[in-house]
Amino acid sequence: MGSDNDVLTRNNVTVLGKGNKTLLLANGFGCDQNMWRFLLPYMKGDYKIVLFDYVGSGNSDVSQFQQNKYRTLDGYAEDIIDVCDELSLNNVNLVGHSVSSIIGLLAAIKKPEYFVKLVMVCPTPxxxxxxxxxxxxxxxxxLHELLGLMDKNYIGWAEYLAxxxxxVNNSEALTSELSSSFCSTDPVIAKSFARATFxxxxxxxxxxxxxxxxxxxSDNDALAAKxxxxxMHNKIQNxxxxxxQAEGHCLHMTHPEKIAPLLIKYVNDE
Structure with missing residues (x-):
């Protein structure tokens, strides 16, 4: 690791609040930290909230992307560990959306001492x-067809997946935001992350x-069925x-008012 700010710049790290409980929010595939904004109003004041972008996503330093490192989800788990190291975080409540549930799990298995609880939003192993x-x-x-579509028609792929x-019955504005987020990611990086994810x-x-x-x-999720x-509940012991009661794979964006109180209660329960 180079200078102190390397990781903070590389992963576009944002720290909000000063509470004694830390929430580290990890984005799903093709998303950036901005996607958590709907949940944040419910969290203000009581928590230290850490947001970041994986290398290759959002406003991260794309030049740091290494095909070999990020070929599997372990490379993304390293990003989480690096952020924890850089900010000297421990007792972290790691909130992961979709694939970040598994990335977070990999980080927690590798460095269990950094984390206290895991929260998974629409996960699938x-x-x-x-x-x-x-x-x-x-x-x-x-899935091969989906990845093939990324090569042939990147915009079409984003518009199909979003x-x-x-x-489909949730906000069109959110759908177009997600589609734009997919499209703003470098196609080579997006395809690499998609392969590692899917x-x-x-x-x-x-x-x-x-x-x-x-x-x-979500009781109706086209990407991860009930x-x-x-x-996962049966396999994860604790x-x-x-x-x-919702549709879609992004509860933190579409139904923050439903998950926020449950999330807060879970994090606060000793």
Missing amino acids: CFLNFPPEYFGGFDEAD PLVIG FSDYREILSQVRHPTLIFQ SVGDY SAIEII
Whole structure:
């Protein structure tokens, strides 16, 4: 590591508030820290909130992207650990959206002493179907087609994926914001992250989780069905699950008022 500010600049780190409990908010694929803004009004005053962008996302330093490092989710977990190191964080409540639930889990397994609780917003350990024992929601051919679309028609890919992620009946403004966020990411980096996200299988590590874990599951999520949330709840020994009456894969954006009180209660419970 170089100078003190390397990681803070590289990952575009933002620190808000001074509370004695720390919340580290980690974005999903194709998103940046701005996506957490809907949840923040519920958190003000009581917490130290740390926001960041993975290398290659948002306003991170894209020049720091290394294909080899970020080929798997472990590279992104290193970003989380680096941010914790740089800010000397411990007793962190790590709130991860979608793939960041698993990235956060990898970080917590590697450096358990940094974290106190994990919160997962619409998580999945694996998007692929392995019938009959596991249905992640997608056949391998579907995902190859999705990645192929990234090559052929990047804008079309973003416009196809964004409403699926937000939920077709939710705000069009949020859908177009997510689509723009996808499009603002360098296509080479986006495809690398997409491959690491959609083709990985982290079911095996769920049993290694030692931290108390809260799972938020949308009752209608095109990317992670309720059965996936139940699967994770069953595999993570010290876990709780909250099924939210909502559509879509981005509860922190579409239904912050539903998850915020439950999140705060979970973090505050000793």
